[in-house]
Amino acid sequence: MRRAIAICALWALAAFAGLATKSDYLVSVATATAFLALWGQSWNLLSGLTGNISLGHSVFVAVAAYVTLLLFQDAGLSPLLGGVAGIAAAVLLAAVIGAATLRLKGPYFTLATLSAAAVVLSLILHYSELTGGPSGIAIPFAEDSPAKLEFTNVRAYFLIAVTLLAAVTLFLAFFRKSRLGFYIAAIKSSEEAAAAAGIHVARIKVLTFCVSAALTGLGGVVYVFFIGFADPNFLSGLTLSVEIALIAVVGGTGYLVGPIVGAVFYETIDAGANAFLGAAGGWDVMILGFSVVALVMTEPRGLCALAQGVAARLARRPPPPAGESVR
Amino acid sequence: MTALLELDGIAKSFGAIRSLIDVSLALEQHGIVGLIGPNGAGKSTLINVLTGVYLPNSGSVRFAGRDLAGLTTAERARLGLVRTFQRPTAIADLTCVEGVMVGALCRGLSLSAARAEALSKLALLGLAGSAALSPRTLPTGHLKLLDFARVLTLNPRLVLLDELMAGLSQNELAVVLDAIERLAAQGTTFLVVEHLMDVIKRLSHRLVVLDAGRVVAEGAPAEVIADPRVVEAYLGGEESGHAHA
Amino acid sequence: MTILAQAILNGLLIGGVYALVAMGLNLMFGVMKLVNFAHGEFLMAGMYVAVALAGLGLPAGTFGIYWVALPTTFLMAAFGLAFYLLLLDRAAHFGESPQILLTIGLSIGAQGLAQVVRGSDFQLVPNPVNGAALHLGALSLQLGPAIAFVVALAVTIAMARVLRRTRFGKSARAVAESVETAEMLGIDARRVYVASTAIAIGLVGLAGALLIPYHYTFPNVGQNFVVVAFLAIVIAGLGNVVGAVFGGLLMGVMQSLTASYLDLDLSTAAIYVLFLAVLLLRPQGLFSRGRRTL
Numbered sequence: 001m002r003r004a005i006a007i008c009a010l011w012a013l014a015a016f017a018g019l020a021t022k023s024d025y026l027v028s029v030a031t032a033t034a035f036l037a038l039w040g041q042s043w044n045l046l047s048g049l050t051g052n053i054s055l056g057h058s059v060f061v062a063v064a065a066y067v068t069l070l071l072f073q074d075a076g077l078s079p080l081l082g083g084v085a086g087i088a089a090a091v092l093l094a095a096v097i098g099a100a101t102l103r104l105k106g107p108y109f110t111l112a113t114l115s116a117a118a119v120v121l122s123l124i125l126h127y128s129e130l131t132g133g134p135s136g137i138a139i140p141f142a143e144d145s146p147a148k149l150e151f152t153n154v155r156a157y158f159l160i161a162v163t164l165l166a167a168v169t170l171f172l173a174f175f176r177k178s179r180l181g182f183y184i185a186a187i188k189s190s191e192e193a194a195a196a197a198g199i200h201v202a203r204i205k206v207l208t209f210c211v212s213a214a215l216t217g218l219g220g221v222v223y224v225f226f227i228g229f230a231d232p233n234f235l236s237g238l239t240l241s242v243e244i245a246l247i248a249v250v251g252g253t254g255y256l257v258g259p260i261v262g263a264v265f266y267e268t269i270d271a272g273a274n275a276f277l278g279a280a281g282g283w284d285v286m287i288l289g290f291s292v293v294a295l296v297m298t299e300p301r302g303l304c305a306l307a308q309g310v311a312a313r314l315a316r317r318p319p320p321p322a323g324e325s326v327r
Numbered sequence: 328m329t330a331l332l333e334l335d336g337i338a339k340s341f342g343a344i345r346s347l348i349d350v351s352l353a354l355e356q357h358g359i360v361g362l363i364g365p366n367g368a369g370k371s372t373l374i375n376v377l378t379g380v381y382l383p384n385s386g387s388v389r390f391a392g393r394d395l396a397g398l399t400t401a402e403r404a405r406l407g408l409v410r411t412f413q414r415p416t417a418i419a420d421l422t423c424v425e426g427v428m429v430g431a432l433c434r435g436l437s438l439s440a441a442r443a444e445a446l447s448k449l450a451l452l453g454l455a456g457s458a459a460l461s462p463r464t465l466p467t468g469h470l471k472l473l474d475f476a477r478v479l480t481l482n483p484r485l486v487l488l489d490e491l492m493a494g495l496s497q498n499e500l501a502v503v504l505d506a507i508e509r510l511a512a513q514g515t516t517f518l519v520v521e522h523l524m525d526v527i528k529r530l531s532h533r534l535v536v537l538d539a540g541r542v543v544a545e546g547a548p549a550e551v552i553a554d555p556r557v558v559e560a561y562l563g564g565e566e567s568g569h570a571h572a
Numbered sequence: 573m574t575i576l577a578q579a580i581l582n583g584l585l586i587g588g589v590y591a592l593v594a595m596g597l598n599l600m601f602g603v604m605k606l607v608n609f610a611h612g613e614f615l616m617a618g619m620y621v622a623v624a625l626a627g628l629g630l631p632a633g634t635f636g637i638y639w640v641a642l643p644t645t646f647l648m649a650a651f652g653l654a655f656y657l658l659l660l661d662r663a664a665h666f667g668e669s670p671q672i673l674l675t676i677g678l679s680i681g682a683q684g685l686a687q688v689v690r691g692s693d694f695q696l697v698p699n700p701v702n703g704a705a706l707h708l709g710a711l712s713l714q715l716g717p718a719i720a721f722v723v724a725l726a727v728t729i730a731m732a733r734v735l736r737r738t739r740f741g742k743s744a745r746a747v748a749e750s751v752e753t754a755e756m757l758g759i760d761a762r763r764v765y766v767a768s769t770a771i772a773i774g775l776v777g778l779a780g781a782l783l784i785p786y787h788y789t790f791p792n793v794g795q796n797f798v799v800v801a802f803l804a805i806v807i808a809g810l811g812n813v814v815g816a817v818f819g820g821l822l823m824g825v826m827q828s829l830t831a832s833y834l835d836l837d838l839s840t841a842a843i844y845v846l847f848l849a850v851l852l853l854r855p856q857g858l859f860s861r862g863r864r865t866l
């Protein structure tokens with residue numbers, strides 16, 4: 001209950017801050033951060049809770065986005081309705097991938113998810129009459145229209161993104177201690193023991209994949225309208241998949257707000273490096289990469305664990321034991 | 328009355344290794360049946376066949392009159408056929424009581440009812456104090472008891488105990504034996520695989536001896552242990568009462 | 573018919589470099605169960621090192637540029653040593669996520685570093701090998717890839733012997749099979765890790781040196797190779813270092829064939845589909861002896 005209140009308070013704070021900020025650019029960056037955090041949370045539901053690291057999550061962003069966009073473009077269907085189809089498509093894909101990868105573990109699972117995303121990207125690029133190919137799909141902007149998820153003021157997108165993020169975070173808070181959350185924890189520790197306790201392991205694994213994909217897809221649907229453009233190489237690309245996994249682990253997968261912290265860290269460094277060193281030249285990429293290395297070597301459990309350790313030391317308490325998640 | 332568990336001609340091979348050759352067995356309801364045998368006799372394989380981890384090459388398993396062929400481990404557990412593990416794993420991300428609750432949840436109980444059920448099973452096994460702790464730092468004996476508590480929350484009809492006693496302290500052992508006897512008196516059937524001879528002698532109403540994939544003796548504990556075939560199966564001497572896992 | 577033969581031939585030759593990259597990757601993956609996402613960046617580093625050495629001067633003759641091969645290999649092996657001792661040694665105790673994160677961060681950072689230091693230009697060392705080709709009847713063999721192919725085969729044979737005959741080789745295979753068992757047998761797993769990393773990075777450095785006579789060098793060049801290498805080693809069979817070579821060759825041939833007959837996107841998809849098929853249907857790999865390692 002306390003966490004729910006904290007999340008709502010943070011949401012209100014973020015919403016207010018976004019509305020009050022003068023700079024459109026900053027709000028834009030914050031919106032992108034919120035989307036990344038949202039995807040990180042969805043990713044964490046699968047990979048953080050089950051221990052199987054997916055490096056193909058961008059595929060759910062892409063599938064949901066494309067289905068919604070194509071329905072919008074070709075059938076004039078509002079993304080509020082088309083988005084449902086988009087999310088459904090992502091869930092269907094997740095069911096297939098989840099079922100196929102049931103017996104895969106560790107790096108094999110990771111490589112399989114990576115491959116699935118690559119195959120979908122290739123298909124999107126190939127069937128260009130349908131999807132617009134490598135040039136993607138541009139969303140023509142007519143006028144402000146909530147039904148079409150089109151807004152002139154970027155703050156509208158910011159509000160939506162932050163609200164979705166808060167909602168997903170709340171969902172995760174309750175999810176961990178729900179029936180399904182307990183089943184997943186059992187499966188993560190030992191599939192054998194979980195089955196022996198009566199848990200239908202295969203069903204739960206696929207279900208988890210589907211829920212994760214649904215949330216990821218939800219973010220994807222709104223995201224393309226925020227950007228105004230669908231670039232397949234980005235939406236279904238390895239770079240995005242890696243970014244999503246990266247920020248969740250950087251923040252700390254064992255923590256409820258881990259992905260949020262990770263996303264803020266990542267985008268801050270990126271924006272900061274761009275602002276002070278310029279976008280060209282590779283400085284931003286270099287600083288980003290090596291910051292991640294430095295962080296992992298210092299505290300592999302992520303920024304939240306680092307913060308916990310520092311706070312504990314300041315309060316002269318011994319730091320929490322390794323691996324224990326608190327928030 | 329139909330037997331609770333009926334094995335008929337079970338055979339299981341792994342490549343060239345014939346782990347179970349011809350096992351036929353009937354377990355009545357109520358009671359504690361001990362299953363002993365030298366290492367490699369096929370005891371763990373038998374448990375895995377009963378719980379659906381291995382598919383037998385031939386033979387059938389009937390539980391409460393129902394053929395179990397094609398049922399997964401989880402389905403069998405929900406029917407009331409459960410097992411504990413020789414080497415238990417802690418459910419790292421949950422507290423002890425939460426880890427134990429999952430069994431009750433699978434039975435369909437609500438979260439609060441499942442928690443209450445879990446707490447009562449923890450109390451039965453003397454673990455009430457650990458309810459809110461994380462199992463990560465607990466010793467193996469403790470984990471074995473948690474494992475046992477978890478399957479008990481399924482309100483099982485038949486519990487297969489796979490060397491539960493090894494690694495337990497004297498206190499824990501006493502608590503466990505008491506719990507088993509109490510549950511057995513209330514109607515739960517136990518099949519106990521053990522190496523600790525004095526324990527198994529005291530505990531079981533009936534003893535079954537497995538050797539090289541076959542049942543070589545069955546009956547009252549005192550008689551079975553004195554049976555020369557059993558003595559020979561253990562290569563003469565191990566059964567003198569101080570065997571260990 | 574000639575198109576098919578040419579495509580297969582091209583594929584085999586490209587596959588030579590994939591094979592070298594895959595071999596090193598398989599060694600690390602097999603021995604340490606580490607998914608080294610920075611492996612492609614070590615290839616890139618090897619290429620830049622080779623280019624720098626080549627800049628010191630090329631002896632006369634067609635194959636003059638290949639003098640850089642040995643120094644590059646040793647320099648990169650030393651680099652691999654440092655990589656292990658400074659980073660991987662401590663990271664060995666981390667979970668899988670942090671380890672992957674570490675190599676991803678390293679990969680990203682290295683690409684940025686290369687861009688900062690050397691710029692994003694595509695570099696090519698002018699030398700006689702570039703563009704040269706041998707002709708066998710109607711077929712043409714690109715000289716650069718052909719030499720890489722031959723070296724890759726030679727190295728494979730050498731590695732196979734090292735793995736089978738030397739103490740290191742047997743220790744590495746034992747550790748790849750099961751660390752606990754190996755340590756119980758008295759094998760110092762850490763030493764195996766150190767040596768494997770050094771060898772693996774050395775191998776990828778050699779691959780880089782073999783590439784520079786005919787392939788452009790640029791900060792992101794590793795990305796093209798690393799994913800294919802990963803697919804190759806899983807298809808070939810984890811821990812099967814010799815098999816990794818066949819995996820690399822197979823990948824090269826697949827790429828070449830599908831590029832000849834299908835468009836670029838489908839040919840990319842084809843490789844991943846092949847990978848997924850092997851993973852799901854024969855997880856121990858195509859060239860393994862049948863033991864499930866999953």
